[in-house]
Amino acid sequence: MDQKLRVAVVGAGIYGIHHVDVYNQNPAVELVAVCDFSEEIRAKVEALYKVKTYASVEEMLSNEKLDAVSIATPDHLHLEPALACINKGLDILVEKPLATTVPDCEAILEAAEKNKVRVAVDFHKRWDPAAIYTYNQLNEGEHYPIRGYMNMDDTIDVPTKWFKWGNSSDPISFLGIHCADLMRWYMGCEATEVRAVGSKKLLPSMGVDTYDSVQSMITFENGCTWLLENSWVLPSGFAKANDSRTTILTSEKYIRINNQNRGVEMVDSDKTHTPNVFFFNDFNGKVVGFGAEPINDFVDSLLKGSDFLATGYDGLQAAKITAAIHQSLEEGKTVAI
Numbered sequence: 001m002d003q004k005l006r007v008a009v010v011g012a013g014i015y016g017i018h019h020v021d022v023y024n025q026n027p028a029v030e031l032v033a034v035c036d037f038s039e040e041i042r043a044k045v046e047a048l049y050k051v052k053t054y055a056s057v058e059e060m061l062s063n064e065k066l067d068a069v070s071i072a073t074p075d076h077l078h079l080e081p082a083l084a085c086i087n088k089g090l091d092i093l094v095e096k097p098l099a100t101t102v103p104d105c106e107a108i109l110e111a112a113e114k115n116k117v118r119v120a121v122d123f124h125k126r127w128d129p130a131a132i133y134t135y136n137q138l139n140e141g142e143h144y145p146i147r148g149y150m151n152m153d154d155t156i157d158v159p160t161k162w163f164k165w166g167n168s169s170d171p172i173s174f175l176g177i178h179c180a181d182l183m184r185w186y187m188g189c190e191a192t193e194v195r196a197v198g199s200k201k202l203l204p205s206m207g208v209d210t211y212d213s214v215q216s217m218i219t220f221e222n223g224c225t226w227l228l229e230n231s232w233v234l235p236s237g238f239a240k241a242n243d244s245r246t247t248i249l250t251s252e253k254y255i256r257i258n259n260q261n262r263g264v265e266m267v268d269s270d271k272t273h274t275p276n277v278f279f280f281n282d283f284n285g286k287v288v289g290f291g292a293e294p295i296n297d298f299v300d301s302l303l304k305g306s307d308f309l310a311t312g313y314d315g316l317q318a319a320k321i322t323a324a325i326h327q328s329l330e331e332g333k334t335v336a337i
């Protein structure tokens with residue numbers, strides 16, 4: 001390879017550190033810098049990865065020559081660093097959601113078009129082998145989808161212990177956005193209307209002012225209707241930090257996915273754990289799994305000039321669905337998209 005892609009990561013918390021790991025191990029990449037507000041995280045990153053760190057995106061962008069940046073700041077804080085990178089002419093990979101509102105997503109895409117840079121979104125669930133199999137099954141043969149069900153839930157630890165920003169997001173922006181993207185990808189068309197109901201009781205009682213759970217009915221252009229359930233209040237004792245299942249009924253096939261139990265159980269004195277062994281795994285000093293693949297594919301696409309597998313446009317279209325869910329929750333009626 002003649003020249004390495006010069007990459008930086010903004011936000012090296014729970015998930016951003018995976019971006020740091022993957023870039024650090026990709027031979028086509030030079031991990032140039034990492035930016036995080038947290039002094040503790042910066043010190044850890046410097047010690048572990050021997051990479052320069054910054055507390056400010058602007059300072060990093062003025063000091064370093066970069067080709068691309070990953071943005072893994074909290075859900076509601078993607079816009080500002082995304083625009084700063086785009087305005088410097090850098091291609092970006094943004095963690096899901098692209099942004100928490102449709103106008104913010106549009107602002108990112110407009111700036112990208114103006115600056116002639118490319119935007120990818122890390123909708124990593126598309127890289128899950130179970131999702132790939134389902135996508136292929138749906139696109140094979142002459143059948144048509146009739147009905148779908150998807151849930152994606154987290155344990156209550158996620159909004160109450162993992163994040164300091166639970167108040168500023170919710171199970172729809174954090175989890176539902178993955179589902180909205182998967183549904184669009186599976187269906188090959190857009191959603192037309194949404195009706196949602198939700199409850200806000202348990203988390204507010206614990207000081208996190210957001211939805212415990214939301215149920216949404218989503219209709220797609222092909223007539224297929226989906227029931228989507230997302231919650232942030234599974235009991236802490238659950239076998240994994242999240243639960244997820246999908247069923248799809250078509251005119252010829254019935255597909256059921258259990259994303260919760262991926263076939264491995266590990267019992268310790270605490271409880272039975274069902275780790276997602278396909279997501280991230282350390283093997284021979286290298287991070288492997290479908291969590292790493294979209295980050296490596298971002299690099300490949302930039303080096304080869306090929307299309308991203310999940311684009312900024314996908315981020316915008318998924319955000320339209322989650323925005324309609326939010327609107328339906330507020331107005332108590334069906335919302336057309």
Ligand SMILES: NC(=O)c1ccc[n+]([C@@H]2O[C@H](COP(=O)([O-])OP(=O)(O)OC[C@H]3O[C@@H](n4cnc5c(N)ncnc54)[C@H](O)[C@@H]3O)[C@@H](O)[C@H]2O)c1
Nearest residue numbers: 011012013014015016035036037038072073074075095096
């Ligand atoms: N945690 C998960 O399991 C998970 C999984 C998939 C995707 N994601 C996505 O990854 C993103 C980050 O989530 P997380 O769980 O890593 O959150 P986190 O709170 O653990 O980390 C976010 C980090 O961003 C830093 N930060 C915020 N604004 C910044 C800025 N402008 N400049 C520099 N640093 C900044 C914070 O200091 C923090 O360390 C979110 O969009 C989330 O939806 C998270």
